[in-house]
Amino acid sequence: MRPTRAKITDAISAIERCFLRNQDGTNSVKDSTDSLSITEMTELLESLRGSIQRAVSVEQTRKPEFDIFLLTFQRWLLTDIARDQALLCDLLLPILNEALPPSASITPQTAPFVEKTLQFVRDTILRCSVAKDLIGKHMIGRLVATAVCVHASTMLKRQALDILNSLLAKSKENKALLTSHTCLTDLDNLVHLLKNAGDVELQTQLVELLFRICPKPKQERLQFIDTLHLPKIFADIRGDYFHQDCRAFLNQLNAGNDGVLKTPKSFRLSHAECVLGDTTSSLTLNPPDGADSLWLDFNTSSLSILVMIAGGDILSIELAFSKVQRWQVESSAGAFLPMTPIRI
Structure with missing residues (x-):
């Protein structure tokens, strides 16, 4: 039983x-x-x-x-x-x-x-x-x-x-x-x-x-x-x-991804700058001490900036597309790339 x-x-x-x-x-x-x-x-x-x-x-x-x-x-x-x-x-x-x-x-x-x-x-x-x-x-x-x-x-x-x-x-x-x-x-x-x-x-x-x-x-x-x-x-x-x-x-x-598709597109950068919403203030991200680059990843509804920090840990900052007014990044090779935000 x-x-x-x-x-x-x-x-x-x-x-x-x-x-x-x-x-x-x-x-x-x-x-x-x-x-x-x-x-x-x-x-x-x-x-x-x-x-x-x-x-x-x-x-x-x-x-x-x-x-x-x-x-x-x-x-x-x-x-x-x-x-x-x-x-x-x-x-x-x-x-x-x-x-x-x-x-x-x-x-x-x-x-x-x-x-x-x-x-x-x-x-x-x-x-x-x-x-x-x-x-x-x-x-x-x-x-x-x-x-x-x-x-x-x-x-x-x-x-x-x-x-x-x-x-x-x-x-x-x-x-x-x-x-x-x-x-x-x-x-x-x-x-x-x-x-x-x-x-x-x-x-x-x-x-x-x-x-x-x-x-x-x-x-x-x-x-x-x-x-x-x-x-x-x-x-x-x-x-x-x-x-x-x-x-x-x-x-x-991920080559050819436009940032809206399910698969993210990644860039290796030496500098990234974002302007959020309708404000004039910007958020600038640079590589941490001892590093020469950071990564910018375009996800389905946001962009993620990943920075390698001491000890091999990764710091990730998520920004929703709807909150981004514009951003521009500088590649590690020195080329300056203006980008238009994608609104979801």
Whole structure:
């Protein structure tokens, strides 16, 4: 007989209380006799599975079971007895998959479940002892489906790609899985997203993913990008100059964009000046100390000025087209380019 929702909630609440915090302020999990055994956690997962699946369905918009489930399992993974990889793969990961496309549709109601699931995978699953190839076997397809889902927000797509890149790093198994014949459709969808992302940072994540799975031998690299219909300049991207080479590739990929299309157009500049609204005051942006240029990206409804700052971080300033009266930029080569703002 399936437990009632009240019994499930009571059971999770009681289990959550087993994870007492130490009194020394370290926030580490106390290893007590109340800690759950692998058998007990397995039984709990099996009894909760139906409830969790219902919680992430379109019809159920607010379910505390899912939040408590993630919190409880997160704490349990920090205990010494949480070492059984089969438990994670056979029970936990299929439950998490239920919250991701194509099993779940992304709507305003279900988006929070998708976001919490991706955060849990990134912050907890990737940091535990489970091998990346086991996680990839269960989740790569769902992560790709999330990244290319037309209803997913840019933030959710970035989260999914961040996890995908982490799974591909130093994992031959996951790279082989994503480049296998059965995943060619997934790769085609990712390349299509690369051309229609409407967000430069998202494009950069996609280039990183393709860069990770691209073969090292030159002939194989050329064959790889030819299969995916990518410009051959992609084959010249190297790890030591990834950011610069990635920008050059994106600029070529976006050549001819008028700033209104979904794909952004980027310029490398030494100076940028904007006049906002009906005011006469202008906003002038120059490269930071130690840099000789900045980037100007034309997005769908705004322009984004990205400046590399100390430590490799990127400062991004977004300006909506409707607020820009006029702007002019000076290229790093010294040519002065007046531009007319595009009003959306």
